[in-house]
Amino acid sequence: MNNKSIVKPMSHISQMMVLLETWVQRDWLREIDLALTRFLLNETQEAAPELMLAIALTSHQLGRGHVCLDLQETLNDPYMALSLPPDQYDHNQQDPVIQPSDLLVNMELSDWSNKIQNSDLVSYSHGNSPLVFDGTRLYLRRYWQYERNVEAAIEDRFRLSESLRTSLSAQLQSTLADLFPPHNTPKTDWQKVACALAAQSAFSIMTGGPGTGKTTTVVKLLALLQSIAIKQHNANPLVIRLAAPTGKAAARLKESISNAINGLPEALLNQAGLREAIPTEVITIHRLLGSRPDSRIFRYDARNPLALDVLVIDEASMVDLEMMSALLSALPEQARLILLGDKDQLASVEAGSVLGQLCRRAKDSHFTEATVSWIKTVTGENIAPHLIDVHGSNLDQHIVMLRESHRFNSASGIGQLASAINSGDRSQLDAIWQSDYSDLSKHDLMTIDDPSFVELVIGHLVNGNPTHSVKGYAYYLSIINNEKPDLNAAKEHFDQWAQKVLASYSQFQILCALRKGPFGIEGLNQRVADILKKQGLINPASIWYEGRPVLVTRNDYRLGLMNGDIGITLSYPQWDKQSGKLAWVIRVAFPKGDGSNGIYWILPSRLLSVETVFALTVHKSQGSEFEHCALIIPPKRNPILTRELIYTGITRAKKRFSLINLGDSEIIKDASTRSVLRSGGLFLDNLNNRNV
Secondary structure (H helix, E strand, O other): OOHHHHHHHHHOHHHHHHHHHHHHHOOOOOHHHHHHHHHHHHOOOOOOHHHHHHHHHHHHHHHOOOOOEEHHHHHHOHHHHHOOOOOOOOOOOOOOOOOHHHHHOOOOHHHHHHHHHOOOOEEOOOOOOOEEEEOOEEEEHHHHHHHHHHHHHHHHHHHHHHHHHHHHHHHHHHHHHHHOOOOOOOOOOHHHHHHHHHHOOOEEEEEEOOOOOHHHHHHHHHHHHHHHHHHHOOOOOOOEEEEEOOHHHHHHHHHHHHHHHHOOOHHHHOOOOHHHHOOOOEEEHHHHHOEOOOOOOEOOOOOOOOOOOEEEEOOHHHOOHHHHHHHHHHOOOOOEEEEEEOOOOOOOOOOOOHHHHHOOOHHHOOEOHHHHHHHHHHHOOOOOHHHEOOOOOOHHHHEEEEOOOOOOOOOOHHHHHHHHHHHOOHHHHHHHHOOOOOOEEEEEOOOOOOHHHHHHHHEEEEOOEEEEEEEOHHHHHHHHHHOOOOOOOOHHHHHHHHHHHHHHHOOEEEEEOEOOOOOEHHHHHHHHHHHHHHOOOOOOOOOOOOOOEEEEOOOEOOOOEOOOOEEEEEEEEEEEOOOOEEEEEEEEEEEOOOOOOOEEEEOHHHOOOEEEOOEEEHHHHOOOOEEEEEEEEOOOOOOOOOHHHHHHHHOOEEEEEEEEEOOOOHHHHHHHOOOOOOOOOOOOOOOOOOOO
16 A cells, blocks of 8 residues: 555545545444544534544444543554454455554654644543543543543542541451461461451452452451441441342352351351341342433432442452442442452453553552551551552552462462463463363364364263263253253242253353454354254254353343343243143243342343354453353454453363464464553543552
8 A cells, every 4th residue: 555545534534534434334443433423523613634533443442442542552553452454354355445554654642632632622621522632542521521430439438448447447456356367377368458458448449360269358358347337336237238240240249258158257157146247139230220221320329329338349340431430429428339350351341441440550569658557557467578669559558459369279270371371471371281280271273173172062971971071062951951840840940940051051161252253253153053953952943942042232121131141042831822731932041130049031032132152252251150161262363362351261260271272372372461451541640649
């Protein structure tokens, strides 16, 4: 492509709009990206082509989960920052299209910034302009305001924390001693530190990888808070609510909380009313806030706050910026907010990386001397010198990273592999694959038609029956076929059967990075269905066949289903008026997201936004765990393949992880060295350099 063709779209606004239309036709941009750009063009007296490009790309970035367009990152590496052109683009086609990298190759940051700022569409902060330019970041105003709302609400809770620290220190010390027995090791008990800091804070974060004890710690924290409250307020406990982003994450937290309560010291549980004061009910955040059909407005907000004293949010990495703003707005002024999550996981599907940005400094703690001294006094724990920072910010003092995994030990390949991916150590990855860990397997395949892939999909069979050793999809399908209740069985028997089917389905899951193409969920779901059909395990005579797993792709408030919920298509009895008898019909069984073991039996025609889910994107797998996961690495490099994506895929596996490598073995190594933090300015400018 010559330089003349490159500069033309920047010379006149009409040429830029034609280029944007071409990108939409190629599915590079969304229709909404172009519509917004056109609308704002009509609202201004004068606009530069560079501004129209920036507006379209800002909207495009929102669709990819970024809350803004970072001009500097985009100029540094347009393809990696924007993922344009997308992975399915054919660079050899006859009518090549000008790409963003062609337009930006010779542009200076100052030139692009000047073109953007010289418009009545843009301002620097508060006002009525539709766009906000902040540093090198261009926002739609709504998302800039969300960031400022979140920052302001958390800062308010920092101020409240000062009074809590003063009033609770003496009581914390004695109760912590009951919850955490003395240890004779030089290691810091990070669970105890996290519990102490969160108890004296109106805002706190506990972050850590799988098995580091986030749930165990928060249960001890709740016991600690309730014990103190019951003593202080004449047996009146705190009102505590538990929530998670998805129904599946809520169900997992409920189970974990219930188990952790039983592990509390008997002496503490014997305190009058304490066991009953620790909640086990967990609901989705949407249900907590009172979502309204076809609306972004919730029932609970600043004018109608939630009735609670403490709110715990699990899987906080999945909470997007808009939802976090809504949560903080709905909290009563004196309430505590406790966030649990793995900072190294992928961010939410929607725009924003709230937990990732809040925890960007968590690995090195950055505790001040005052915080370290308080920790020593209250807990007896020592903090290593390299984790102390005289310039630590307010935010740093409210975050604790749990550092010891109780699920994965030195004999665990999954734990070692996840750690190696996070460290970006390429040589360590080679050593792990050569160590022959029993819970890891690596398959270098030329094609997904390889018999090894077929065997992985089905699972280990003996005499045609699935075994408990290495599970595939034959396992849950055998439960459907062999344990179906009699047609005349009571409803509770069908609910129990559905619960067992859903649990057995979660034993194995294929994960992939892409949506489109033969190595994305579109191609893989069809390929897996073909394999299972050939084995006689499913009979897809129509789109709704028994055994079809489906994923909800959009919140459906009518049915009580949320984006990310998974259901299984099953036979269900229904009275047939013509024959006067019970007959089999097809229904889709979903677990209720209210913390109970109930089942929704949904008529397929009522499900408006679902897709088959033999293969699941890593993004959609967040909040879930599977006994055995198989992660498919596509044969070509792609901006979406990052450290966070690979790490999240690996840590969905509880007992076994399989890597399906369809191309260059260096691709996963390259991904481990590339960490992408979503664009955004949350706490970037106004807190990280502020002392306590």
